[in-house]
Amino acid sequence: MQKHLTEEDKKRIYDILAEAYIDLISKQLIGPYERKVLSYKILQNVGKAESFEEVSEFVSGLLASYPVFQNASVRIASQIGKLHEEQLIGRLQSFIRQATV
């Protein structure tokens, strides 16, 4: 089961990606032409993404060209992990409730 991304989630994702993006610029690893393209890609992909998994997949794609997104990727993956954990606990709780009834 995938969690639908809320506006707050997306904001957090944009923040994480922007941090990596600024890092990319500060390290002079990206030129002005590429910047436009990359920014456009990020807006498009995150904008239409509905789950963390989709964003994660997109960021993994970015990683191939820009290793600087490694950190962002890890952070997004950890968001997914956290979510899965919450879901797992939720399921466990409902299981326990059912078992004890």
Added chain:
Amino acid sequence: MVAIGAAEKTNLEVQHIAAALGPEKGRAPALNKDLADLTERMKKAGGKSVFEAEIAENPDDKFVNFDEMRRVLEDENKRVASESDRHKKADMQKRYDRLSRRYSVYDKLLNNEGFGTMNVAEQREMMSVMADLPGFCESIALATNNTLTIEQARQIMMGKGGVALSPDQRKVISEMILQFANDGKLHNRISKGLSELVVDKQDAVLSHEIDTLKDGLKDEALKKAALAKVDTTLAGFDARTEPEKDRILKMAEISTRYLAAIDDANKPAIMTKVGVDTMTSQLKSKKDAAEKKLNAAITAKKADTSSLENAFNNLENQHTAASALQTLFSAPNAEADYNESIKVMDAQTKKTSLAADLKKINDNKADITAKEGERSKYADKYKRKMEVTLSEEMKRYWNEVKLSQAQNAAEGEAQKKAEEKQKLETEKAKREALAKTILDKYLHLSFIKYKGNKAVGMDDKALKDFVKKDMLSKSPAQLAKDFLGRIDSGRYVMPPEYAKEIKKMYSEAGIGVGTPPLTLRKAMEEIGNDKWEAWAAEKVPDVLGYAYDRKYYFDRLKLSRAQGEFLKRAYIDTDFFQKAQEAKDKYMKETESMLGTEFVNGKNWEAFKKAMGGDWVGGSKRAMKTLAVAGAIGAGAYTLGGGFSAGLLLPTPHNVLATGVNVLSAGNAALGATSRVGEVGINAVSTTATDLFRRVLRRP
């Protein structure tokens, strides 16, 4: 203004250029406004706004018209293809290839693919420009730790080969090239240069005109072939005998004239004898029928018979012409003559027309050449600019970005060095101050013996060594260093509070801090000799004062000439013997107050008793050893420098030393006498001291 490609920045060394080229090495902090703006935006409006701002239209955006470049290239390609002169064509082909490579370089650089995706020839385009930049090859040599010479670096950059590269060298070079070639600032410059590339409007007008003219050239070959065919026909006719030509020409003339009188509908499909015969008989029938109709109408007295009359006359004329042709075709070779005459006439007509066409084509060609010449003025300007943009912008980028980065690095480095120097100096001054403080506070304490927290006596052995050995052989500076070393090694036997305090001072001075940790010895080495000497001038008399206090003074001292000379040299400008005497007074009191003192609560009463031990007299005598000297000096019984002067305190060390040397020459007996004088002094003073002790001991 800096000339293109010239390294004119001041104080710039290759190492700084190499630093600017290197990946994140030694670069001065980049004060990038753009970056600062993005970070600010991120903080204020969140990450999304960063990306939105990036894709917003920017008036500074440069647009490179790749389409136009391609069109110019295609034109050039066509020109090459249409060139017939072999040598000229080869030259043009070379130029086209070069332009084409430049286009690929621009395309890959600016359309997001970068240097890595270029083929070898394209990469070479950029590398050969880099090789000519002042300082670039030098930087490579430097970055490879001079394992490559500048000339070898140039060879590699120019792709000349002949230099074997180690993986490390290859890595260094490729990093430098990539750093240069893939820098956004360079791309920005190139795109700015290329965005100025515009083909003149007149070029398009001329291009259209030339295209139209060229359209007219496309049948040239066909027309030439047709003309050749016509010429063959005419040549065949020309080869005939004159009578034959006359006959054929006559046939042509007559037949043309007769045929002109006959309606097309009545003419035979093919002009053969049979055809002409048939035509003649048919026309006769038609003429007879028309005559019959006319006659009938006349007979019937019709009002208007003119149309019938005209029809008859027409047919009659046609029949007459046909009959004449029948007569003409009755000759044996008439049919062949006729066919040939038709061919010749046709050929002549065609020839006239084709000649006119070909003349026009030639005229067009001249026009095209003229217009292309005119157009090439515009195109050449464009192509030249397209070609040189790469190298010019690379050179500008080198001057304005890389060299200034290198300049920043140089300035940054200089500043860093100055800061480091300042820091070192500050630290050094701090260490000096602390060293002095430690000497001031603990030197005396280091010569005291302790039992737990209590001072139980003086380190007589050390004092004796100092007076009789160290002071006579070691330089003042070395003595001062030894004092500090003594405090350092003795701090653990001092009361723990002192050890703690010293440790605290060490850490303030940065001793034991850093990687590797700064040692005391290292810190001491940093302190200048003048300092040590100045401290020695102050502290050596102090220690001499402690020694006085313990009777290790010069009246019992035997000095060799060398020692005398040494002292004379070492302490010539100091009045430290006088100071030593003053120090003695000071430290005697200090020792007195400290002996047996509980350092924490200051109970010195018990300590005095302990110091004297169980035997009152022996104890008091031991105490006297400490106390007597003060009295003795106060009474003028002793003078530094010995008993020869008995009671005279010599005012200057020079004199004292002179006395010291005299001691040497006076011999041992004299010295013995001096010492006896000393003992008398001690005994005399000890009475007073004993009284003092008794008074002290009587206190409740």
